[in-house]
Each structure stands twice: as structure tokens, then as C-alpha cells.
Amino acid sequence: MKKAYNILLIALGIIVLSWFLPWLYSIVFPSAASDPFIAYSPVNDRMIVSETGDDKNLAIYSLDADGNRKEGSYTKEQRDSLLPQIYYTQLMASEALPDTIAGIEVGVAAFKHSQWVFSALPRDINKVMPEVYLMMESMPARIDLEDPKEVFRFRDGKVEFIDMETNAVIEGRSKRFTDIFNERGFALPMRAYSANITSRKPYDEGYLMVDANGDLYHTKMQAGRPYMMKVNKPDSVKVAHVYIMENIDTRHLGIVSDENHNLYVLERAGYRLIPLPVGKVDPEKEKISIVKNIFNWVVKVTGPEGVRWTALDSDDYHRLAFYSKTYTESASQKAATYIFPYELSFTSVSDCYASPRFEYFSWHAIFLNVVLAVILFVVYRRRGRVAPCIAACSVITLIFGIFAFIPLMIVKN
Incomplete structure (x- = not known):
């Protein structure tokens, strides 16, 4: 009876740790990076990018129609003038809002009436x-x-x-x-x-x-x-x-x-x-977001691999500019592939269902699994465990890695 209880306890420990440890790791080492804010300027016909760098400073620059970065950067005041459809309140306050833009008569009422998200x-x-x-x-x-x-x-x-x-x-x-x-x-x-x-x-x-x-x-x-x-x-x-x-x-x-x-x-x-x-x-x-104003649309499509922006004309929807960005693994994400052989979750940001999900299988974790299996083998030998128990627990550790190593070292079986 005690043996069955220990087996059940170890199995439950593996399941719980398969969920808890990756979640705790993601809390301690957050890796999600924010996407830049991109809008299309009707003044210079370029994409204007506002991006916070690693130094926490705001960088504002422009992209051409093919998504290539142009030389130079902008101040916030210059950005406001290039994107009047967004920063018209600030331009009104500084009396810098023009009467016409790209041949279209504009005003606060026109901006508000034509914009939606x-x-x-x-x-x-x-x-x-x-x-x-x-x-x-x-x-x-x-x-x-x-x-x-x-x-x-x-x-x-x-x-x-x-x-x-x-x-x-x-x-x-x-x-x-x-x-x-x-x-x-x-x-x-x-x-x-x-x-x-x-x-x-x-x-x-x-x-x-x-x-x-x-x-x-x-x-x-x-x-x-x-x-x-x-x-x-x-x-x-x-x-x-x-x-x-x-x-x-x-x-x-x-x-x-x-x-x-x-x-x-x-x-x-x-x-x-x-x-x-x-x-x-x-x-x-993929997540879809559209920011529309009197001059253009900016369609943002975000998926697991990356994000892309497409600027469209508000009248006939022809493409004005395009830019894409591929997500790269952060140092903490790469380290996680060497620690955890897989991750268990019960919910997802992509749906509203609750069910067990085994994701992010990594062969890189086999190196740590081998080390942990050897450590467990030595410890069990010193504790005088029987050979079948040592072999079985070592194989389990080799497969489940740190998720099995912790309960096998704690539970007295």
C-alpha cells in the first residue's frame, strides 16, 4: 500500500512541477518584448516607428515603403507633426495643426469622425x-x-x-x-x-x-x-x-x-x-488589429513567429507600405530549453479551452537530464535502494528531467 502511495505521490509531483516550474521561471525571468508602435504618415509617406530600446529610451524613426529604415531620427514634436491624425490634440494645443493635409481639409471633428480601432x-x-x-x-x-x-x-x-x-x-x-x-x-x-x-x-x-x-x-x-x-x-x-x-x-x-x-x-x-x-x-x-484614420489604415497581424504591419490607403485600400519583424529567443528562453524537457499548461492565450497541453519539447534538456539521472543513481546507491528501483527511477529522471528529479529525491520510496 505504501509503495502504491509513493508512486502516486511521485506521479502527481511530476505533473504539478511540469506546470509550476516553467510558470515560475517565466515570472522570474520575463521575456516578452513589446512591439513598437507604427503609424503611417500622410505628410512624408513613410511609416513612423516609436520604439523603446533596451536602454528604456524612446527611439523615433521612419521606414520606407519596403520597410527599410531611413537615416536619422525624430523628436516627439517632429513625430507629432508627421502624424497629425493621431496627435491632433497636441498640435491644436500648440497651434500647429494645419488646415489641409495631403489635399484633404482636416480638423478635430473630421479626425474623430473617421477614426476607429x-x-x-x-x-x-x-x-x-x-x-x-x-x-x-x-x-x-x-x-x-x-x-x-x-x-x-x-x-x-x-x-x-x-x-x-x-x-x-x-x-x-x-x-x-x-x-x-x-x-x-x-x-x-x-x-x-x-x-x-x-x-x-x-x-x-x-x-x-x-x-x-x-x-x-x-x-x-x-x-x-x-x-x-x-x-x-x-x-x-x-x-x-x-x-x-x-x-x-x-x-x-x-x-x-x-x-x-x-x-x-x-x-x-x-x-x-x-x-x-x-x-x-x-x-x-494570429491576432489582428487595425487602426484606421481619415488617411490610411495600419493593419497589424501578430503570430507566434513574429509580427507584420501593412499600411493601406483609406479610400481604395491599396498598399502603401509594409514592415515585418521576426521574434527571436531571448537569453532566458534559450536557457529554459536546456532546463525543461517540455512544458505543461492547461490554458492558452489562443483559445478558451481548459485541457492538458504538452508543449515546447526540447532535446537540449537531455544534457541536464543525464546529469540529474547520474546524481540520482549515485544517491540511491548510497541509500541502499534495490537495483530495479534505481534503474527505474534513473530512466524516469532521464525522460522527465528536473520534473521527476525533485520528487524522486524528496519522497522516501
């Missing part, structure tokens, strides 16, 4: 999706939007609306929505969707939905009645993920990605689906 994380889509969906009223009786009072779900090929207060099925609305879904050719089950269910927004655009065939639909409720429109697109484009937008400038309806990892913007007028020249983007593994 979009962000999408892999966690937004790598999660368990609900089986019921909230539905807001896009045309409320009063001006202000109201919190939704109804939900809908798909049941037996039909759309079923339910009153949240009474849990009663709303027969009339269910039939009207079911009819329009059938008329528009929506194929169940729904593959993906996006909605922004909150009353704290300027207006409501309902849902962007992707059906089983990869077709894209826009759906909302207006005065209690359904509105649904199928987005025209090439048959070769199979939509995979959607992100709805309800920005104050009202031009764009959403961001779309397809199965081939191409990125698109969906314009409200005519439901135009326009490809964005930013390269391949995998929303399930």
Missing part, C-alpha cells in the same frame, strides 16, 4: 459557441438602443424566437424569420457569426452570419420584422470567420476572412466585399 484575438473564435443568440431591435421606438428581450435558436431547421422573461416561443416572429432564412437560401448549421450585443453603441447592425456553404449573410431585426441580405461574392470564396463593425463613420460593415486565409473588408454600400492586400492571415492563430 478594430481588434480580433484567436480566443474570440476558438471557444464553445452558444446554442441561443441574443437579438436586438435595430429600429427601437425611441432613439436610444435597448437591451435585447428576446433570443433565438435554430431548432429542426427553423428559427425559433423565445421571450427571455417568460421563456415562451414567439410564434409570429419565429415564422417570419424562418421564412426569410429559407427564401435567402441560408443553409444550416451556421458555421460562424458575429454580433455586438450592447446598447452602448451608436446603432445596431445585427448579425453577420456564415452558413454551412460558406456564404455570408447580414441579418437584423427592424421594428420587429426580419431583415436579411445575402452578400454577393465569387463562388471560390468560402467565408470562414466574420467580425461585425458598428463604427461612427458607417462606411464599413465588417471584416471577413475566408478558408484560404485571405482578409476582406465588407462595405455597407452595396455589400461590397473587397480583398485587403495584407497577405495570408489565420484568425485562429
